[in-house]
Amino acid sequence: MKYCAFLRGVNVKGTNMKMAEVCEVFKDAGMEDVVSVLASGNIIFSANRKAEDLKFILEKAMSEHFNYDAFLFIKSEEEIENFWKSNPFNKNENLHVYTFIGNNNVENVLMKEFEAASKTDNEDAKIVNENFYWQIPKGNTLDFTFGKILGRKNMKDQFTSRNINTFEKILKKIATNSQI
Template identity: 70%
Template sequence: MKYCAFLRGVNVKGTNMKMADVCQVFKEAGTKEVASVLASGNIVFSSDKNAGDLKVILEKAMSDHFSYEAFLFVKSKEETEIFWNSIPFEKNDDLHIYGFVGNPGVENVLMEEFEAASKAENEKAEIKEELFYWQVPKGNTLDSSFGKVLGKKSLKDQFTSRNVNTFEKILKKMG
């Protein structure tokens, strides 16, 4: 089965790693047809194991190899297609749209945080197909009230986010 592992916190805040090294760790952990998409920690691969088992195996392999506490989320090709096909916002050159990959139910936690945060003009969030999407004006991602929430230590093992264009690139790589 084809999967994508979405790694949290890769190549940010001092956690730097080459994607070729990450791919090698995945191969050594028993996955096949391993390839990276962008340098933000998206690894496409094949395996006969289920997503839950792969999460445990790959987090341990990454933690051991890179000496950090690894968090990743494993989604099938079908699940990744849902991320791409469910985007609730119209594309706009002035806005970024992010999709959040995470544990079941995290979309509700994120929506509560978003609703409590102050918002910029055109900043919106929506849950679709149990997935959380966030639209924010370009240049405001890290400065926004909600953007600051995303770095909370209490949420670090719950989700990661990607610009929605990344899902399209991942699906192309999955074939």
């Protein structure tokens, strides 16, 4: 089965790693067809195990190899396609849309946080198919009230986020690798 691992906190705040080295860790942990997409910690691979088992195996391997507390979220090709196709926001050059990948029910925790946060013009959030989407004007995402949740230490094992365009790139890479 094809999966993508979304690593949390890669190449930010001193946690720097080369994606080629991350791919080697995945291969050493028994994953096949391993490739990275972008430098933000999106690793596509094949495995014949359940996502929960893979999460445990890969977090342990990453933590040991890079000497940090690794948090990652494993999603199947079908789930990734769901993230991409369920985006409730129209494309707008002045806005970013982020999708949050995480533990079960994290979308409700995020919506509660969003509803309590002060908002800027054109900022919105929606839950579609149990996926949390956040639309924000382009700029300093982490400076927005809700954006500050991204860096909270008490939430680091709960979710990670990606720009919606990342899902399109991941799906294209999966399709390309499937043809080889």
